[in-house]
Amino acid sequence: MKMPRFIEESRWYDPWKLPEGKSVEFSLMTASEANNKASFPDDGFTIIEDVIHEFHNIGKKPKITVGCIWRGCPFCNKARSYYDNDETYLGNEFYKKTHNIFNALIVKDETGMVESGTVKIIKLDRRIFEKMDTSRIIRLTKVENGYEVNANSKSVKVIKPGNAGNIYDLRPYRTSHDEEQIIDDFEYVMKHI
Numbered sequence: 481m482k483m484p485r486f487i488e489e490s491r492w493y494d495p496w497k498l499p500e501g502k503s504v505e506f507s508l509m510t511a512s513e514a515n516n517k518a519s520f521p522d523d524g525f526t527i528i529e530d531v532i533h534e535f536h537n538i539g540k541k542p543k544i545t546v547g548c549i550w551r552g553c554p555f556c557n558k559a560r561s562y563y564d565n566d567e568t569y570l571g572n573e574f575y576k577k578t579h580n581i582f583n584a585l586i587v588k589d590e591t592g593m594v595e596s597g598t599v600k601i602i603k604l605d606r607r608i609f610e611k612m613d614t615s616r617i618i619r620l621t622k623v624e625n626g627y628e629v630n631a632n633s634k635s636v637k638v639i640k641p642g643n644a645g646n647i648y649d650l651r652p653y654r655t656s657h658d659e660e661q662i663i664d665d666f667e668y669v670m671k672h673i
């Protein structure tokens with residue numbers, strides 16, 4: 481007899497899927513607050529950076545996201561050469577973008593998709609991330625051109641150690657750094673830019 485296939489529920493919470501005007505409230509979780517804190521010495525890998533290059537509506541693809549490999553990164557090199565030639569617009573297109581990936585305890589999801597008390601992984605542009613007061617419960621509201629970030633003034637973050645379940649090692653959730661793939665993507669972008 482065939483066993484039903486186990487379908488893993490996504491670990492991601494994608495705030496960009498929120499309808500306009502809707503909010504999600506969450507608090508950042510560090511290792512000290514998690515059941516599985518022993519797996520995270522020194523709080524490592526519970527909040528990480530994902531440095532990428534991203535292009536929208538390019539060729540037939542709605543979006544290409546490529547991991548930045550720093551030294552020798554063809555996209556970074558291209559950005560530099562555009563800037564050197566005063567082609568700022570193209571330089572900005574190629575310039576790296578930084579996202580933060582973190583563990584979040586969902587306090588209230590207005591869409592009702594995620595139950596309160598669930599730990600999810602959230603990825604946000606660094607400029608949004610830096611607006612968050614991580615000692616508080618964050619309220620993130622989808623607005624026309626992005627998000628509104630508010631700290632809930634009454635809700636100072638209170639997570640009792642061990643009460644909020646396990647957190648995830650975030651390293652596997654970074655954008656791939658496969659060099660062959662990066663070179664292929666670079667060729668594709670140059671052909672269609």
Ligand SMILES: [Zn+2]
Pocket residue numbers: 533547548549550553554555556557576
């Ligand atoms: Zn790069």
